[in-house]
Amino acid sequence: xxxxxxxxxxxxxxxxxxxxxxxxxxxxxxxxxxxxxxxxxxxxxxxxxxxxxxxxxxxxxxxxxxxxxxxxxxxxxxxxxxxxxxxxxxxxxxxxxxxxxxxxxxxxxxxxxxxxxxxxxxxxxxxxxxxxxxxxxxxxxxxxxxxxxxxxxxxxxxxxxxxxxxxxxxxxxxxxxxxxxxxxxxxxxxxxxxxxxxxxxxxxxxxxxxxxxxxxxxxxxxxxxxxxxxxxxxxxxxxxxxxxxxxxxxxxxxxxxxxxxxxxxxxxxxxxxxxxxxxxxxxxxxxxxxxxxxx
Amino acid sequence: xxxxxxxxxxxxxxxxxxxxxxxxxxxxxxxxxxxxxxxxxxxxxxxxxxxxxxxxxxxxxxxxxxxxxxxxxxxxxxxxxxxxxxxxxxxxxxxxxxxxxxxxxxxxxxxxxxxxxxxxxxxxxxxxxxxxxxxxxxxxxxxxxxxxxxxxxxxxxxxxxxxxxxxxxxxxxxxxxxxxxxxxxxxxxxxxxxxxxxxxxxxxxxxxxxxxxxxxxxxxxxxxxxxxxxxxxxxxxxxxxxxxxxxxxxxxxxxxxxxxxxxxxxxxxxxxxxxxxxxxxxxxxxxxxxxxxxxxxxxxxxxxxxxxxxxxxxxx
Numbered sequence: 011x012x013x014x015x016x017x018x019x020x021x022x023x024x025x026x027x028x029x030x031x032x033x034x035x036x037x038x039x040x041x042x043x044x045x046x047x048x049x050x051x052x053x054x055x056x057x058x059x060x061x062x063x064x065x066x067x068x069x070x071x072x073x074x075x076x077x078x079x080x081x082x083x084x085x086x087x088x089x090x091x092x093x094x095x096x097x098x099x100x101x102x103x104x105x106x107x108x109x110x111x112x113x114x115x116x117x118x119x120x121x122x123x124x125x126x127x128x129x130x131x132x133x134x135x136x137x138x139x140x141x142x143x144x145x146x147x148x149x150x151x152x153x154x155x156x157x158x159x160x161x162x163x164x165x166x167x168x169x170x171x172x173x174x175x176x177x178x179x180x181x182x183x184x185x186x187x188x189x190x191x192x193x194x195x196x197x198x199x200x201x202x203x204x205x206x207x208x209x210x211x212x213x214x215x216x217x218x219x220x221x222x223x224x225x226x227x228x229x230x231x232x233x234x235x236x237x238x239x240x241x242x243x244x245x246x247x248x249x250x251x252x253x254x255x256x257x258x259x260x261x262x263x264x265x266x267x268x269x270x271x272x273x274x275x276x277x278x279x280x281x282x283x284x285x286x287x288x289x290x291x292x293x294x295x296x297x298x299x300x301x302x303x304x305x
Numbered sequence: 306x307x308x309x310x311x312x313x314x315x316x317x318x319x320x321x322x323x324x325x326x327x328x329x330x331x332x333x334x335x336x337x338x339x340x341x342x343x344x345x346x347x348x349x350x351x352x353x354x355x356x357x358x359x360x361x362x363x364x365x366x367x368x369x370x371x372x373x374x375x376x377x378x379x380x381x382x383x384x385x386x387x388x389x390x391x392x393x394x395x396x397x398x399x400x401x402x403x404x405x406x407x408x409x410x411x412x413x414x415x416x417x418x419x420x421x422x423x424x425x426x427x428x429x430x431x432x433x434x435x436x437x438x439x440x441x442x443x444x445x446x447x448x449x450x451x452x453x454x455x456x457x458x459x460x461x462x463x464x465x466x467x468x469x470x471x472x473x474x475x476x477x478x479x480x481x482x483x484x485x486x487x488x489x490x491x492x493x494x495x496x497x498x499x500x501x502x503x504x505x506x507x508x509x510x511x512x513x514x515x516x517x518x519x520x521x522x523x524x525x526x527x528x529x530x531x532x533x534x535x536x537x538x539x540x541x542x543x544x545x546x547x548x549x550x551x552x553x554x555x556x557x558x559x560x561x562x563x564x565x566x567x568x569x570x571x572x573x574x575x576x577x578x579x580x581x582x583x584x585x586x587x588x589x590x591x592x593x594x595x596x597x598x599x600x601x602x603x604x605x606x607x608x609x610x611x612x613x614x615x616x617x618x619x620x621x
Contacts, residue, residue: 096478
């Protein structure tokens with residue numbers, strides 16, 4: 011029990027010093043899925059386009075399906091983006107201005123400009139063979155879409171890292187990780203599509219590429235972990251941090267690598283791709299919760 | 306109010322607006338893209354908040370809510386002194402903070418005895434071992450506002466008075482501004498889904514009136530006026546306080562730093578900024594933007610190069 015006159019008041023020398031000053035935006039589960047779908051759509055398009063342009067004989071068949079898949083995933087992604095707005099019926103207000111200083115504005119325009127050639131490429135890709143004369147248009151659409159697809163993959167990380175939020179504001183490599191991860195997810199998606207259409211040479215090449223990309227992806231992920239380490243230490247228990255590390259290293263890297271090396275059976279490769287996607291989703295959820303957890 | 310209604314009624318009318326679902330849809334789609342020429346720039350105005358004379362009466366909070374028709378936040382006990390607003394929010398654009406810096410107990414005198422020993426004479430003359438800081442917090446109306454830069458819809462603008470204003474008919478609640486503000490000012494409302502914050506009483510200023518909070522402040526802790534004039538007045542006040550022995554008095558946000566612009570709403574403080582819930586060294590998130598883009602693009606290009614190399618190495 012307190013005693014003396016000072017017991018009448020609680021000592022509060024720190025004032026508001028222990029509080030998190032910033033307000034966390036209400037970006038939660040839906041945005042984590044948006045981050046994943048954005049990575050899959052842009053990644054599948056980029057990998058399909060680059061592979062097709064580099065070796066059309068081998069990759070064209072899988073790429074034709076890949077553009078349609080990328081478009082469907084993009085539609086899901088855009089829907090989740092719109093639903094996440096405070097006033098979804100005002101989504102078109104994003105197109106009022108072009109602001110290079112606003113990553114969300116850059117992203118909105120990149121996604122818009124990426125969706126147009128993607129739609130053209132996907133539409134021509136599913137047309138019957140009588141429309142083969144449009145092949146040149148499809149190829150131009152793919153080339154035009156490349157920089158905007160890359161921009162759409164790049165902006166997400168920068169949007170979060172150029173904020174004032176705990177964790178995000180220190181994450182200098184968040185954009186690097188998400189972009190590299192998008193390419194890896196895209197490679198995994200393209201590998202599955204190659205299996206689906208029976209493009210064996212494409213699948214064999216992409217299996218090797220995916221193994222290397224999964225390994226290389228550890229570099230930006232490690233740099234990102236170093237960036238946000240102090241926030242992670244503050245908001246996560248040692249057990250949670252160990253779990254996250256296990257998801258990154260075992261679930262997202264070692265297990266897929268083992269499966270990719272284990273064999274070429276479709277089931278094994280699907281399992282590897284699923285591991286990569288689920289680990290990517292878990293990492294995105296963990297990144298998104300940093301400001302909320304700091305509050 | 307009655308005379309204002311008569312004036313409005315006398316304005317030339319342009320007929321009833323077209324009503325109907327289609328016209329509503331067209332209006333919703335087209336109106337946000339309409340623009341008007343911006344008003345002529347006026348001298349920048351702002352707030353100088355002298356926390357040393359704040360008495361925590363919350364008249365500013367009440368006046369702000371009244372003028373801006375902001376709903377009550379409900380009565381809840383925060384457990385932090387007399388602070389029942391807790392933070393700036395979409396419905397609280399002014400927030401009076403209370404910081405009790407009362408010393409630890411120095412004797413083991415039982416509470417009953419200590420209370421009985423109190424007298425007015427003793428209270429007036431005994432040495433004080435603590436202090437009670439109060440501060441009315443508000444949007445800082447940053448000269449280079451991260452919220453304004455981050456806003457992808459152009460809803461957040463600098464007005465002709467150089468204050469930062471959220472156009473309520475444009476904001477779509479994307480929360481970029483919430484994420485960008487290092488002071489925790491902008492908040493998305495759960496009522497309408499849009500972001501809200503202090504407007505520096507833009508409507509009152511356009512009519513030549515002082516913002517409601519400054520008007521209501523009984524101690525002139527909140528001073529409103531042209532920013533240049535306020536900065537001079539604030540510096541003179543700091544000099545005066547130093548002369549009186551308050552050596553710790555200083556201004557927060559009156560000049561820009563290496564990482565942040567000056568604030569058009571700035572403060573006189575007597576303790577570390579963090580004690581008042583302000584960042585000690587605010588950072589404009591945009592200073593990292595070019596580097597972050599470069600790292601992201603570089604990583605993407607490196608991954609694509611890796612992909613191509615792997616494919617070629619695979620014999621294709």
